[in-house]
């Protein structure tokens with residue numbers, strides 16, 4: 304199943320409006336709809352945005368009063384620079400190679416296989432909602448649509464490559480652009496214009512001071528301090544023109560306990576309250592994503608740890624720095640953890656792979672979780 308999924312390209316189309324192969328998730332969602340229908344699941348498509356559907360399957364449990372959400376994403380990052388054919392799923396030395404192998408198709412396969420296994424001979428303990436979502440790699444489009452549709456559950460396991468660790472905390476992120484405007488003029492007479500790049504230099508100095516102050520803050524026990532990094536800059540049209548516009552983009556990682564709205568206001572104040580800034584600066588927020596922190600005593604954490612212990616003899620709770628769909632569910636009131644086969648170090652790489660043994664283990668742990676249900 305994993306190799307079939309890798310062979311169907313599903314690169315996140317970002318903001319593209321045409322989803323010509325290898326972009327877009329439709330082909331892989333169509334394929335998974337067939338796979339789920341063959342297991343006689345009730346399958347439903349949910350349009351996340353035009354041309355892109357999440358796939359939902361619901362299986363009633365022995366005890367239908369509680370709902371367990373299993374979610375993983377079907378989109379992948381791009382394949383620029385990939386070594387070999389990213390869509391030819393090679394099995395070698397106990398690994399499956401290919402784009403999406405560990406991020407996130409191994410988790411899709413493990414979740415589908417675990418649910419199909421359990422339902423082939425009975426029912427899960429609690430009702431299971433399996434969601435195969437679009438759009439995780441950029442803007443969390445699928446998860447956002449799910450939450451907006453009023454999705455409810457008593458706990459969620461979000462599939463990502465965690466090396467079979469149970470992840471209970473991760474950072475969120477705010478991504479913004481800052482724009483300065485000037486007045487274009489011939490470069491032989493700069494005083495006739497206003498230089499938008501000089502203006503941006505003052506914005507950058509203010510942001511660098513703000514970034515320095517952030518790393519001096521009280522660190523989160525597992526995730527360190529908040530960080531801010533300016534990632535891109537663009538401005539000017541030619542060497543002989545005084546630039547009338549400059550744009551930078553920045554990435555601010557948000558810790559559990561921080562609020563994205565407050566973080567955005569802080570950045571704006573750090574810039575606009577700077578005494579050297581006597582000109583307007585425009586801010587555009589491109590992403591305001593939540594952090595996540597689920598208590599170790601939470602039912603979902605204890606339940607998944609118990610399933611890990613039953614299958615593997617041990618469990619490990621940990622935190623990661625990257626963002627996932629889980630924080631969207633957590634913010635909507637669904638206690639969530641992240642779990643799956645493979646390592647994030649192999650995700651987004653030019654020779655992405657996943658250890659087959661870990662995929663079997665992840666499947667066995669999820670199967671156990673479905674049989675055992677959420678603990679009391």
Ligand SMILES: [Zn+2]
Nearest residue numbers: 406407439463
């Ligand atoms: Zn992923």
